[in-house]
Amino acid sequence: TALTNAPVATRFPAGFLWGAATASYQVEGAVREDGRTPSIWDTFSHTPGKVLNGDTGDVAVDHYHRWRDDVRLMADLGLTAYRFSVAWPRVQPTGRGPAVQRGLDFYRGLVDELLAQGIKPVVTLYHWDLPQELENAGGWPERDTAYRFAEYAGLVGEALGDRVESWVTLNEPWCSAFLGYGSGVHAPGRTDPAAALRAAHHLNLGHGLASSVLRDVLPARAQVGISLNPSVVRALTEAPADLDARRRIDALANRVFTGPLLKGAYPRDLITDTAAITDWSFVRDGDTAAIHQPLDFIGLNYYTPAVVSAARPDREGPRLDGHGASQHTPWPGADDVDFHHAPGELTAMNWPVDPTGLTDLLLDHTAQAPGIPLYVTENGAAYEDVVDAEGRVHDPDRIRYLHAHLAAVHDAIEQGADVRGYFLWSLLDNFEWAYGYGKRFGAVYVDYETQERIPKSSATWYSRVARSGGLPAES
Ligand code: GBH
16 A cells, blocks of 8 residues: 555664563463463452453463464564563462473463564563462562562573563552552452552562562573553642642552652652551561662553542542542542543543653653663553454554554654653453453454454554654654
8 A cells, every 4th residue: 555655754763662562361361271270360350240241361362372373463563572471370370389381381482483583572570460379368468479479570580581681570560559459440359448558569569579589580681670550640720739639649650659669769748648548567678679679671551641630529420530330449548539531532441542641751751760761561542443344454543543652752752762662552452351352452353253363454554664663654
């Protein structure tokens, strides 16, 4: 088509990684094979009422059996990197003890095939599938889970360290802590604000301990980082009460992680704001130093910004925020903050499209963490994709979304952000957590009856971008 020879209008730095991402529970299926035991997401998805339509990850997109085809698909698309996660309950079914060889073999095979195709593997150690046995012992609100995570990280590091350079400890610890233990819309579905704050700390500690272990077992060239989902929080107005709402959500969404990670301390205002919920005595001497490890990169996941205000007396209906179907807040101590839609058209998730948030996010982290390279480890959108009479999937909305967000990344680079790569969420349509299979984020369509993969027009578009190293003037 016309684009094949279209000139590149916006060029990215040489070596910029053009990737796509997935996560184990969302794509693998095969939940009872080769020694895998249930994770909290198996339990949660099999609990009636937790996931839309009663969908589960039992089969997902059968990636556990179709991984060779999926790698070929990535190679055909010209991707230069693939971010996937390791399922902890495949490697260490009870969350303790020695590694299961068959579990490790699956990931070793996958990594070898990626390398053979010239695709850089980026391994995420934890994308939300905690072994159920560890949840039975208390889960992330319990300190021991951080030690267990570090031990597991060491097992995977030892097994794959000779061939994997890039390591992400945790994916979006905010979701694990505040959606898992606060609002309860994610596994394990607990709704206890104090437990959510304890979980956030133990996730931070787990990251710190795991990165120390990884430094010990991995070759010196290894890169160790974390993927965060910072809220780009904007105040609805400049009124002091709205600015204060912004400050409080920024503390609970962002600084609860970047404080200890980048500065070695929890923010004072966060501790004061949550004093009625917890005294933070679970933070022991030495913990914040253990969390404050060198980071080789920061991964940023971005979808949409948040607009907040102080509670409005005239507010109507349910608030727009991470409450989802839950009556419980993911924002401990800030239940009185109102969330509003940013301007912009909505995706199928009802998330406003606002690419300027991505530029802001990258520049903000450039200022906060000078000298640390950044990756966009997730960005993408769900739309109502359908297969047409010719068997094709046309998704011009997604192409526009990707184009605008990649242009936003380029803007940030021009303004000084050291962004080394971009990972489209997601390679394939997959299990979208509490939304089940109802929301499609893939560049590649999956027919959930036959497991057939059909690259959408956005996949073709992205593949041209990846091959040319830049954006066309128009999509
Ligand atoms: C990521 O989560 C996940 O890493 C990935 O597994 C997932 O499939 C993908 O994004 C798409 O959802 O919750 O209404 O306040 C993103 C989860 C979505 C949580 C945006 C915070 C803010 C809007 N985040 N959400 S709301």
